Amino acid sequence: MAGVFRIQSAFLRRLLPQINKRLISTSKKNADSAVAEVTETVTKTKAKKNWISYGFDKKSEEADLNALHSVMFAAVTVCLIFGGFIMSYAPDYSLHDWAQREAFLELRRREDAGLPLISKDLIDPSKIVLPSDEELGDTEIII
Template sequence: MSVVQRCVFNHFNKYRTITTSKKNSESASATCDTSTEDKNWVSYGFDYNSKEEDTNVHNATFFFAVTLCLVFGGFCWAYSPDVHMRDWAQREAYLELRRREQAGLPPISPNYVDPATIKLPSDDELCDVEIII
């Protein structure tokens, strides 16, 4: 059956004919079971045969991926021990600052680096470059 014939046949089958006889209106009609399967279903890649199984596995996979990896993984990452010792360095800085204040020293010594070891350019080498301190 060609495409045109099928289209015309389907078009005419959609409309019921008008009859006035009692016999046609009293007759029982047979119902056929139609499949509720979506014909345009595109699989998520988990199961190519069952839409329900594919959707369930897809939802479970992404739920566990987001929940376990992002939520619990972020929780573990946020509360993990300080591997770079940032907390230790800050505590040590506070202790050193307290020690220097109690000794009457400035927080940072102006001669932290010995000025004799620093080699600065001469005025001739600097020319007219503006130096902002």
């Protein structure tokens, strides 16, 4: 691919001087008018780009780009990668995993002892206050 580009560049370098020739007529359009050839010289000057600051440094383009790259590196690497790693391997402060493990251990203990998984007398029935039939009325009770 680079070879094709080099061939095209060489061809264009040879062709451009031919294209840049302009024919200038100094008289009215008569058949015997003289024609002069003018060639333009192509100067390769690097024009300064229109630089728009990223907001880190208003005076130096290089310092602005360095600051941008540093901030983006810190934001992506430190915040997202290390932050995700820390959140993944942080201890369980809300103890959800502990409660689930403890429940499985209690279920296994009750199964091994031949006890029901949940005792119907877990709460003393004398402490439970239920509404009377008059208070319920026609309310549908779903069990």
